[in-house]
Each structure stands twice: as C-alpha cells, then as structure tokens.
Amino acid sequence: MDMKVIINQIEGDKFLSVVDGKHSVVVDGERSVAPSAMDFLLVGIGSCTAIDVVDILRKMREPLEHLIVEVDGQRAEEPPRVYTTVNLHYIAYGNIKRESLERAINLSQEKYCSASVMFKRSGTKINVTYDIIKENKD
Numbered sequence: 001m002d003m004k005v006i007i008n009q010i011e012g013d014k015f016l017s018v019v020d021g022k023h024s025v026v027v028d029g030e031r032s033v034a035p036s037a038m039d040f041l042l043v044g045i046g047s048c049t050a051i052d053v054v055d056i057l058r059k060m061r062e063p064l065e066h067l068i069v070e071v072d073g074q075r076a077e078e079p080p081r082v083y084t085t086v087n088l089h090y091i092a093y094g095n096i097k098r099e100s101l102e103r104a105i106n107l108s109q110e111k112y113c114s115a116s117v118m119f120k121r122s123g124t125k126i127n128v129t130y131d132i133i134k135e136n137k138d
Contacts, residue, residue: 046071048115052108065094083124090130101130
C-alpha cells in the first residue's frame with residue numbers, strides 16, 4: 001500500500017501535511033498551535049492499537065462499551081531524541097473477560113499494529129498495562 005504525504009510550510013515551524021491528497025493536519029515544531037511530529041508518533045501508535053483492540057474484541061463478541069488508550073513516551077536526552085520507552089495504558093469499559101482483553105492487546109502488539117512493531121524494531125521498549133471498568137462510563 002503506497003501512501004504519499006506532502007508537507008507545506010505555513011510559516012516558521014508550522015506545516016500543513018496532506019495525506020494522499022485527502023486529509024490534512026497541521027504540524028507545529030514549537031507545539032504552540034498544533035502537535036509536533038514526535039507527538040503524532042504517539043498518536044499513531046495509540047490510535048493503531050486502539051483500532052485493533054476494538055476490532056478484535058468485536059470479533060470475539062465481547063461486550064466492549066468504550067475504550068481509552070493513554071500513551072506517554074520518554075525520549076532520549078541527546079539528538080536524535082528518539083522514543084526510548086512508550087507506555088500504553090488501555091482502559092476498557094464493559095463486562096469483558098480479562099483473558100479476551102489480554103489476547104486482543106497481545107495480538108495488536110505482536111501482529112496487527114504496524115506502528116507498535118515499527119517502534120519495537122527501532123529499539124523502543126513498549127510497556128503495556130490495562131484496566132477493565134465493568135460499569136458504564138457515563
């Protein structure tokens with residue numbers, strides 16, 4: 001699957017990124033009006049695994065009501081300031097089985113989430129934790 005992104009400078013360290021000529025997002029190196037490129041890497045891994053886990057639990061017919069994935073990352077002190085550690089914390093709402101959530105997370109992390117695999121292959125340590133909240137999130 002080929003993808004193309006065009007990054008066009010708006011002003012200073014602010015850029016408009018257009019993906020496949022369809023979707024656009026502002027990237028801000030100063031983080032004053034939009035996330036930075038490194039922020040979007042965390043958005044990418046969190047979104048990638050969230051989509052996987054929801055899809056896998058749906059296929060397992062687990063009654064997931066809502067999923068939140070909290071992501072934080074630690075970066076190297078010196079350039080290149082790569083992510084050395086990424087922490088993923090899943091909060092699953094619904095009467096789902098612990099084993100099902102663990103299996104869904106493991107499948108995402110080891111097989112389906114390209115972003116997670118890419119981070120791991122670059123040497124980033126990924127830590128995973130989760131909570132299951134049985135009652136409705138409202």
